[in-house]
Amino acid sequence: MKPRIVVFSISALAGTLREIARDYSSSANIELVPKAYEDALAYARNRYYTDTADVFIAAGSNGAFLQNQLEAPLVIIRTDGFDVMQALASARKASAAVGLVSYEHSFDELEQFARAFDVPLSTRTYRTPEDARRAVRELAQLGVKVVVGSGLVTEIAQEMGMEAILIYSRQGVVKAFEEAIRLASAKASGGLRRNSQAYTYHTEQDLIGKSRAVEKLRNTIRLCGSIDFSVLIQGETGVGKELVAQSIHSASPRAGKPFVAINCASLTESLLESELFGYEEGAFSGAVKGGRAGMFESAQGGTVFLDEIGDMPLAFQTRLLRILEDNTVRRIGSASSRKVDFRLLAASNVNLQQAVEEGRFREDLYFRLNEMLIHIPPLRERAEDIGELAGYFLRTTPVRVSKSKFDAFLQLALPVLQSLPWPGNIRQLKNVCRRAAVLMLQESDLSSWRTWFPDLLVGMENSPRSPLQQTNPSEVMNNMNALALAYSRAPMSERASIVREALNLVSGEVNRAAEGLGISRSTVWRLNKGS
Structure with a gap:
């Protein structure tokens, strides 16, 4: 059916x-x-x-x-920042006075987008239809001519005689339909519960890159897939911890069973308790008829992925440890325990060993989770993969820009992109590529691409000389050789200032500074930050 x-x-x-x-x-x-x-x-x-x-x-x-x-x-x-930027690009063609009304939250990239496009942008948020009507009325009083928003918002704007652009993209609707079909299939097989990811589709082949770090990560994923141990996945925000977790599940004998994920930092303690352990009918006000299984029961035979486990309250850590040791779970309001069979994967972007020392995380649970450890390297430590990643993100962005234009952008931008620290890692790079794709629709001259990212390239434009101004490469090399000699002889207290001089000499490009001084990229970052 x-x-x-x-x-x-x-x-x-x-x-x-x-x-x-x-x-x-x-x-x-x-x-x-x-x-x-x-x-x-x-x-x-x-x-x-x-x-x-x-x-x-x-x-x-x-x-x-x-x-x-x-x-x-x-x-x-x-909707995401990309949908918003596409809608705003369309709105700008109709009027310079644009307003955005979004549901509950604003989008981080709007300020940079407005500055790059020179768009006077007024924003409002809403929760109820009454809020939306009030927000649109306020924008009209400010002289806004075009409003970007949801279907409700656009209808209100048109009623008030304003032009309106729908914020939702076709891609967003397609994604929702695809997800609904997958959830329906999971429900038919008995593996679905509300608000859980009971299906998985990533494998280690979805990891993009050919660096040694990525090849090592793929091999480790295959190894972890073959051994039914708990795995602790550590890495900075945005490195792809859930992708790695899904890949381990896909490589394991449990691949045909549910993969159920939950973010421990996104729920209140009461919600986290009911999501993890489930509850019986009448256990508390609002409990659904018949009760509901928690995630450990829902993942029967499959895999549980606890993201941001470092934010789990200590009381739940104790209960989780007991579940792992006894393979039983007791629902809220129940007097009996149920047998469960699942594999646990956990992830954290904080140092759990340090959290143990500070008393924020149970030591016995840390050792139980850490049967296998995977460390995902940050993007700045695999800069050779940035070109392939950026190319992939540009090609898969639903913007009608030619491949030759994408290639021209990468040829200009890649040396700089490979030198950036990327605190948001792959997620941040993906957002940058999305922004670039939208801006390419408006800008025919790609040589000004740096102006699209004032937040990303802060400080680089103020360096003494840009690459285009370096008309004497031998002078640059001589100066770098002198700095390398000074660095090798300098005491530790003076090395940071030499690193900053080297970065200024090569317009902030970390790869060139590290190569010129004969030190690692991570040392350049550490000394430049003054740590």
Whole structure:
């Protein structure tokens, strides 16, 4: 039987949903229902409990309302900074006075985007339809002519005589449909619970790069897949810890079973308890009829991935240790324990050994998790992979820019990109490539690409000489040789200033400074930061 998917929309998004739904008619039964909020909730509950629908889709404030109330699989149509920038690029063609009304949160890259495009941008957020109407009215009073926002926001703006651009992209809708179909399939196989990732699709071949560090990581993933041990994955934010966790699951004999992930830092203690351990009917106010299995039960035979485990409260650490030792779990409100079988993968971007020393993490749990340890190197330590990663992110960005233009951008930007510290690692590089792709739609002259990233290249433009100004390479080499000699003879207290001189000499390019001084890139970063 094909998946049965119900999509809720009462706004301008409905047209896009209807058009894309036709593309999935052969793989799913998709029904568009013009209901929202309480009406949508009552309709969804009736369909789910009568077993006439498998998964629901919604967006914006309607999606947020259902997410907090509906005890059924729900997919939210998401937007990200890339969608916003695409919509703003379209809005700018209609007027210089642009406003953005987003649901609950703003987007970090908007300030840099507005500065790069020289767009006077006014932003507002909303939670309810009344908030949205008030926000649009405020923008109109400020002289805004074009409003970017959700279907609800665009309809309100058009009612007030303003132009409107829908914030959702076709790609975002397609992703939601794809996820809904996967969740429906997982539900049919008995491996789904609400708000969990009960499917997995990454393998070690999805790791992009040919550096020795990446090859070593692939080999370690295959090794961990063959041994049914707990694995602790450590690495900075944005390095791809969940991708590695999914790859280990895919390489293991448990690959056909659920992969259930939860971020320990994203939930309150009460929510974390019910998500981890589950609960019985009547265990607390709001507990659903029949109770609900926790993630350990839902992952029966498969893998549990606890992200940001360093943020797990100590009380839960004690309970987790007991589950790992006894292979049993007790739901909230239950007097009996249930047998569970799962493999545990955990990840942290903090030093758990230091957390143990500071009393923030149990030592016995740390040793139990650390049967196998994987350290994912930060992007700055595998700079040779940045070209391949950036090329992949540019090619897979849904922007109609020619490959030759992408290649021209990389030829100009790659030496600088390989020299940056990338505190946000691969996630940050992906966002940079997305921003670049959007800006290429507007800019024909790629030589000004540095102005697109004032936040990324801070300090580099103020260096004494840029690469284009270095008309005498032999002079640069002589100066670098002198600095290398001075560095080798200098006491530790003076080496940081020599490193900064070398960075100024090569316009902040860390690779060239490290090579010229005969030291590692990490030493350059450490001394330049003054640590």
